[in-house]
Amino acid sequence: MNKKAAAFINSEIDRLAEKIFSVQRLRQPELNERYDASLKKLCLQDIKCHLSYLGEALEVSSLTLFLDYMVWAKDLLNNLKLPTQDFIVNVECIKEVLAEETPAGCAEIIASYIEAALEKLKIQTFCRRSFLDIEAPHYELAGKYLNFLINGDKNQANQLIQDAFKNGVSIKDLYLYVFQKTQRELGRLWYENKITVACEHYCTAATQLIISQLYPYIFSASKNSENKKYNIVIACVSNELHEMGIRMVADFLELEGFNTYYLGANVPQKSIIQTIYEKKANVLALSTTITTHIKHTAAIIEEIKGCPAGSDVKVIVGGYPFNVDAGLWKKIGAHGYAADMSCAVEKVSSLIGLKEN
Numbered sequence: 126m127n128k129k130a131a132a133f134i135n136s137e138i139d140r141l142a143e144k145i146f147s148v149q150r151l152r153q154p155e156l157n158e159r160y161d162a163s164l165k166k167l168c169l170q171d172i173k174c175h176l177s178y179l180g181e182a183l184e185v186s187s188l189t190l191f192l193d194y195m196v197w198a199k200d201l202l203n204n205l206k207l208p209t210q211d212f213i214v215n216v217e218c219i220k221e222v223l224a225e226e227t228p229a230g231c232a233e234i235i236a237s238y239i240e241a242a243l244e245k246l247k248i249q250t251f252c253r254r255s256f257l258d259i260e261a262p263h264y265e266l267a268g269k270y271l272n273f274l275i276n277g278d279k280n281q282a283n284q285l286i287q288d289a290f291k292n293g294v295s296i297k298d299l300y301l302y303v304f305q306k307t308q309r310e311l312g313r314l315w316y317e318n319k320i321t322v323a324c325e326h327y328c329t330a331a332t333q334l335i336i337s338q339l340y341p342y343i344f345s346a347s348k349n350s351e352n353k354k355y356n357i358v359i360a361c362v363s364n365e366l367h368e369m370g371i372r373m374v375a376d377f378l379e380l381e382g383f384n385t386y387y388l389g390a391n392v393p394q395k396s397i398i399q400t401i402y403e404k405k406a407n408v409l410a411l412s413t414t415i416t417t418h419i420k421h422t423a424a425i426i427e428e429i430k431g432c433p434a435g436s437d438v439k440v441i442v443g444g445y446p447f448n449v450d451a452g453l454w455k456k457i458g459a460h461g462y463a464a465d466m467s468c469a470v471e472k473v474s475s476l477i478g479l480k481e482n
Contacts, residue, residue: 127183130231134180134223141222142172149218153211171198175219179238181417185457188238189450190416195242197316200253204318213246253316256309263294263302271307275314275324279331286335296339296346296380300373300466304332308369329369336376348382355477358406360388360397362413362421370444371412377466378410378473394425401429406438408473410463413444423457430458439476443469 134141146169150156160168175198182191195216202212220239227235257267266289273282286299311328314320359375361368368390375387386404388397401409409429413422422442429435441461442454454462460476463469 127186127234130235131180131184133228133231134176138173138176141176141226142169145172145218145222148222149215153214177417181419185419185453187450187453188241190446191238192242192245193449194416195246199246201316204316216243253313256306256313261302263298267303267306270303271310274328274331275320282331283335283338296342304336304373305465343376343380346380350382352382353384355407356384356404357408357410357473358386358401358404359410360392361390362411362418363393364391365413365415365418366390367414374410374466374469377470381470394421397425398428401438402434407477409438409440410469411440411442413442413446416446419446419457426458441472
C-alpha cells in the first residue's frame with residue numbers, strides 16, 4: 126500500500142502542488158500581496174519538494190525519513206527568517222488536499238505520515254551542535270583549517286595540512302578528523318544561514334584540491350597485498366552530486382590496498398552495472414545523500430540481484446538518509462551500510478570474508 130501511495134504522489138505531483146498552494150492562499154489571503162510571481166514559483170517548488178520527500182519515505186516505509194526532512198525544512202526556513210506558521214499552514218494544506226485526492230486504500234497511510242509531521246513540527250525545537258568537537262583528535266587543526274577556508278585562503282589551508290602531515294598526522298586522521306568534520310560543519314553553517322552557498326562550494330572545491338596534493342602519498346604508501354585481489358567499484362547514484370564523502374571512502378579503500386574504481390558523481394545506473402561486470406567487482410559501494418535519490422540506489426541493487434552474473438557482488442551503501450534511518454539499507458536490499466570511511470573499510474573486509482561479521 127505504501128508503494129501505491131508513493132506512486133500516486135509522484136505521478137500527480139505538479140497538479141497536487143498547484144492545488145495545495147491555491148488552498149493555502151485561500152486560508153492566508155495575505156500571501157497574495159506578499160508573494161509575487163517569483164515567490165510563487167519558489168513556493169510551488171518547495172511544495173513539490175515536500176511531496177517528493179513524502180513519496181520517497183512512503184516508498185521505503187520510513188516515517189523517520191519524512192519526519193527528519195520536515196524538521197530540517199522548518200529549521201531552514203527559520204534560519205532564513207521566514208515565518209514558521211506559513212510552513213505549518215502549508216503542511217496542513219498538504220494534508221487537506223491529499224485527503225481529498227488520494228485514491229481509496231492509500232489515504233490512511235498518507236494521513237498518518239502528515240499528522241505525525243504536524244505533531245513533530247509543533248513541539249520540535251532543534252539546535253545543531255558544531256561538528257568540531259573539542260574532545261576529538263586534532264580539534265585545533267580542524268578549526269584553523271576551517272577558518273582559512275571560510276576566509277578564502279586555500280593556500281594557507283593547504284600549507285597547514287602539508288605541515289601537519291610532515292609532522293606526523295596520518296592521512297587517515299586528516300580525512301577523519303579534519304576533512305570529514307569540516308565538511309559537515311560547513312553544511313551546518315550553511316543550514317544556519319551563517320555562510321553562503323557560494324562559500325560552502327568554494328570550501329569544498331578547495332578541500333578537493335588539497336586532498337589531491339596527498340594522492341602521491343596515498344598511491345605510494347605500502348599496502349596490504351592480500352586486499353589487492355579484490356575489486357571495489359565506488360560511485361554516486363544518478364542525480365547525486367555530493368561526491369566528497371564517497372571520494373574519501375575510495376581513498377581509504379585504496380590505502381588499505383583494495384583495487385578501487387572510483388566513478389565519481391551522478392553515474393547512470395547502466396554505467397554502474399556495466400562497470401561492476403567489466404571489472405569483476407567483489408563489492409559495489411554506493412553513496413546517496415539526498416533522500417529522493419534512494420530509489421536509484423534501490424533500482425541498482427534490484428538489477429544486480431536479478432542477474433546471475435551479479436549474484437556474488439556485495440553492495441554497501443552510505444549517506445545521510447542511511448544515517449537517519451538505521452534500517453534503511455536492509456529495506457532496499459543492500460548487504461551493508463557504512464557511516465564513514467573507517468566503517469566502509471570494516472564492512473568491505475567483512476563482506477568479502479577478510480574479517481568476521
